[in-house]
Amino acid sequence: MKESGFVRQKIFLKFKKSIFAIVLFFCAFFYAGCPQIKFYGKNENSISITNVSYDATREFYNQYNEMFSEYWEEKYGQKIKIIQSHGGSGMQSMSVLEGNEADVVSLAVESDIERLSKAGLANKNWKTNFPNDSSPYTSTIVFLVRKGNPKRIKDWSDIIKNGIEIITPNPKSSGGARWNFLAAWAFAQEKYNGDEEKSIAFLKNLYSNVKVLNSGARSALTTFVGQGQGDVLIAWENEAFFILKERPEEFEMVIPSISIIARPCVAEVTAYSQKHGTRKAAKEYLEYLYSDEAQRIMAKNYFRPSNAEILKEYEYVFNLDIKLVEASKFGNWDEINKKFFADGAIFDNFYN
Amino acid sequence: MFKGTFSADKNKAIPGFGLSFGITFAMVGFVVLVPLASIPLMFDGYSFKDFWETIADKQAVYAYVVSFSCAAFASGVNLFFGIVLAWILVRYNFPFKRLLDGMIELPFALPTSVAGISLTALYSDKGLIGGLFNMAGIKISYTPAGIVVSMIFVGIPFVVRSIQPVLEKLDRHYEEAAQIMGADSTHIFFKVIFPEIFPAAISGFGMAFARSLGEYGSVVFISGNIPYKTQTLSLVVMNKLEQFNYPGAASIALVMLAAASFVLCLSHILQIKRK
């Protein structure tokens, strides 16, 4: 008995310094971690909300946030600061799910918001909270080709021919690229009257022409524009416009006969906005997206405004004759993901 | 039990065991063990069969081949040139030596996407270096060769910086003695110097291999990312993440972790064996 006490004491002596060091380390760590700036929520005369968004909307939200804070200050006499966050749509949705406390989200694919609502962070009926299925603007998928269109690309059926090199991102790694796939699918379905087998064969041909399968839309753009690879880029309309503005002598836009109507959407993340006490601001922030001024900013950034009248004002910019197919025609997003993009699904089989 | 664990006679000789042990244990615990402990959480609701199906999937198997062979090849190139570079930086004098010496770590500081873009531009068939190779009919960007190039880029510092300090500390007396005894320089290098720097070189090789295997940012630009041809493991992981397939991503990541740990372990064993 006595001996074991002795051993214990010896062990304690041996570890005295260890224990001290461990305690010291954790103290140091928590000291570093504790003084956290109170960034969210409101105080007397200023308020801040966080908008977690996807790539490609940074320029638009820069302009919009400025406009909205002026509007808010005029209306309530209170300053508002909007903290922006941009990244790949899927990863952004994941970060909100794991505790990135956004008051509002504006993401590229409906399923990215649906996931938040399933986890109880956003309302169940978020889609009907704002007009037009909560998508303030739409966009579509077009082709970008080199000047003079040397390969004479007019429509989807031209790009599956032998010898055409396509650049398009991987629909598995980029949520945005799923629209590219669906646009081609819409064409194939129309062409073959809904014949599943033939449509799959069509897309398989298309993807066998793909030279570089980038991980995201912007890197595909860099491959096509910056590195000069490939004959045709399957791109978002707003990005194609953007490139044409920057380099009008080098590229041309080709509008295919059929394309998809892409609907990025917005939602309030009620769980967090409630916590921050910013529900009113979050709601108005999203509502104001539908105002005429905001819709015009969208059009200037080459997104198609959801307000039909404003869209008409910009008909000299957008091709309004293109036949646009809704993605919902092919099922809801869960079904679409499962059918086309899940591991071992249609897309994976193209390469088997 | 404690007696056997912590009180070898040797430890009594040098003070500071408790302090070193405490700090090391605390930091390893907080920085490594806490995140590692979350791995089981990632496999929530995943059976062993699912795990096996994920890692034995045909696409994944092709990605192993691409990633492992490219990483091994790139680290091999780095091993060779790392030894050459460490040698000339320590032993010889030449113009711009200090500048070159200072540049070795720069691949670390360059954001990987930017490294990827500039490497792709240089090595594509329209680029400065890629253009030369293209004339010989060799394409680098968007092929496995491109993956190797970017892996070499991210791995250079490891090998050079592992060998350099050892080479600097190396006693030149042995060499001189050998020289006096009439050994030629190749002989001296392989019999006298190489055994000395070997452990460090292997350690550097292991680190470079582990780093290139996990590299995503720059590889994803220069590779064509075509499944079964140029799709790397880190891209497969990202694809699964993008679909919120956490267990799937974790499965592949576990294989990568095992492979990298194996190589690092091997480098440890080789070091110890030499002693």
Place this chain on the structure above:
Amino acid sequence: MEKSFVKKILIFLGILFLAIMLVLPLVSVLFHAFENGIKVFIKSISNEEALKALQLTLIAAGAAVIANTVFGIFASFLITKFSFRFKKIFSLLIDVPLAVSPVVAGLMLIFAFGKRGWLGPVLDYLGTKIIFDIPGILIATIFVTFPLVFREIAPLMQTQGTEEEEAAAMMGANWFCIFRKITFPNIKWALFYGSALCASRALGEFGAVSVISGHLREKTNTMTLYVEILFNEFELASAFAVSSILVMISLMILILRTIAEYKAKKWEDK
């Protein structure tokens, strides 16, 4: 005669390799950064977003260097000078961050500290946040650079052996004295190398940080994340400009280190 021939070949090989693999890509980054003139360059690095990002990157790199240098010294002292059970497991654990690909490292941190992570409830109770906030970025940066200093100095301590330390201890020297007088001079330069390696790696870290940062502008955006955003906005010139800042900071640290080292060595030789 033969020796100088070998020397020339080796120098040629080394420089050629560096030129192709390292110098050219870096020069092309600098070239693109200044392509549109110095004004564009200054404009793209002097806005508030870039400065805040720079500040955060420097804080994270500083934290990583301090933490890992302290850790590296103690850990390599422990591993090389003492023998105890589980030693091999310890040194293996130290290497783990190197073997984990950065993106997965970020994921592991989310599962530990995130809202649904196993430490999540504890953090909630304490009312503090780690992931998607500055502490998370610090941890991620420390994680990816964790073994670098250790790996640099451990081999040297190993070669040095323990005889000198034992002799000093026998004569009654305390730990600090032994470390300062015997161990430190031996590993001094390796420690320098290790810290610089760690600083560079911390400056350029992207994968792990991108997963756990949340990309909150002017708050949790580091330089590399900012570069990514610029790139995604197709503002390539600005992206290159901002990355060239990182390269320049790193180059400055490294050149200073190299110069200090050469000076000190000359001084020692005298």
